[in-house]
Amino acid sequence: MAPPKAALDFLDFVNASPTPYHAVHQSIARLEKAGFTPVKERDSWSSTLKPGGKYYMTRNGSTIVAFAIGAQWKPGNPIAMLGAHTDSPCLRVKPVSKKSGVGFMQLGVETYGGGIWHSWFDRDLSLAGRVLVRDGKGNFVQRLVKIDRPIVRIPTLAIHLDRSSEFNPNKESELFPIVGLVAAELNRTGKKDETKIPETENNPEETFQPLKNMSDRHHPYILELIAENAGVKVEEVVDFEIVLYDVQKSCLGGLNEEFIYSARLDNLNMTYCSVMGLIESVNKSSLSQETSIRLVTCFDHEEIGSTSAQGANSDLLPAVVRRLSILAGSGGRHGDSVSDKSWEHISSDPDVDLTTAFEQSMAASFLVSADMAHSVNPNYVSKYESNHQPEMNKGTVIKVNANQRYATNSPGIVLLQEIAKRAGVPLQLFVVRNDSPCGSTIGPMLSAKLGVRTLDLGNPQLSMHSIRETGGTYDVEHAIKLFESYLSHYSELEPKILID
Secondary structure, eight states: OOOOHHHHHHHHHHHTOSSHHHHHHHHHHHHHHTTOEEOOTTSOOTTTOOTTOEEEEEETTTEEEEEEEOTTOOTTOOEEEEEEEOOOOEEEEEEEEEEEETTEEEEEEEEESSOOGGGGTTOOEEEEEEEEEEOSSSOEEEEEEEOOSOOBBOOOOOGGGOOOSOOOOOTTTSOOOEEEEHHHHHTOTTOOOOOOOOOOTTOGGGGOOSSOOHHHHSOHHHHHHHHHHHTSOGGGEEEEEEEEEEOSOOEEESTTSOEEEESOHHHHHHHHHHHHHHHHHHHHSOSTTOOSEEEEEEESOGGGTSOSTTSTTSSHHHHHHHHHHTSOOSSOGGGOOOOTGGGSSOOOOTTOOTTTHHHHHHHHOEEEEEOOEEOOOTTOGGGSOTTOOOOTTSOEEEEOOTTSSSOOOHHHHHHHHHHHHHHTOOEEEEOOOTTSOOOOOHHHHHHHHHTOEEEEEEOEEESTTSSSEEEETTHHHHHHHHHHHHHHHHHHHGGGSOOO
16 A cells, blocks of 8 residues: 555655754745745734735744634634644754864764764764855845765774673763764865955954854864855855754655654654644635634744743744734624725724733633654553553554643543544544653643643654654654644634533
């Protein structure tokens, strides 16, 4: 049986997304193809956003929010929200990365997140990220880079030299990659002279450089490769944020291609499914009768606690939904026809109170927090609670924790079951053992920050936080169908689950 098209497109997505910046870029490409248009956070939205419109915005180039506004929207109505994250554990190049030892050229890196670092040894690694460059007009612009050939490697110590029963490398002294030999670099054919940023005689301000030159901080050949990939000259590179990634491409695996072998399944799998769920919801379900807003947000920095301007623990989602909650609906009083004026922050509907529209919207809204879940591992079955052992390709997993490490509760489970029935997709449940630590997600923090009902879920996978993870081929389609159904049917189901 041929694998689902969704799984194959996901492979293209993750292979093109070694960093959060690339993941956002890939998401934008799919959203724009589906008719979504960009808006800027710094601009007023009152005269730009229209009922029935589809929009997206970014923050820092690594976090994205996309939303579709129902044609029947009015202030205080529900917002169906879906949240994921774009980052994964990795090794990041240090601001001063030039190192060498016993004839080897090495690269200074620091750990990002809680990776299984021993899985990064003896892999074919390369560099990707964003570069800030001069554009020749006095501006500094972002360029994405992805070097597609292996140039970096972290070598293990031969077993003959270390008979330890455990492999627990020191992250500061034993995790530095090698990138070449000093002698080979000195004799390299085609080597360019080390490029210094030229001093500008006509502009005294440009003669002073607060930081050391980039070629003093990084190996010149690495700078050359980064600049070449960015399509600029070395001297035009001002700074960069570069990480290491495995050049081995994601692929289908298993006897019947039932597995996905890939880097960054946590959490690009959920990022991809969230974006595609939103796109499918507007393709299959018209916005003409929709009374709510369908919103997807994919944050950066979840793996390190989410406390940043572009993380889930920032003001981003509260600020966006507050702005959306007070945007007036498509018509004036008594169903007047749509006009530009009616879309201002002024409502002629006596039932609408803009001073409490945000609180009313949040009380009626819902957030699905989508972050990958644990599949049962056949070699470590004892690590799983005996009645909660999710399997790959058996459906998306609802995550439950009595201590609110996950925000799921019974009303949310009832809602998701009704959504899954409409989508025709299976669901599973997961609870950790009482003697096991439990991870967490963006769900609890956003639930507390917004006062919104929330449920945590994710597709099951093996080897979470390894450089090479394993997921289910058919779960990609399961999640997209589930998310499409949630976004399409939430406004219909929300009034039927009566709690407060």
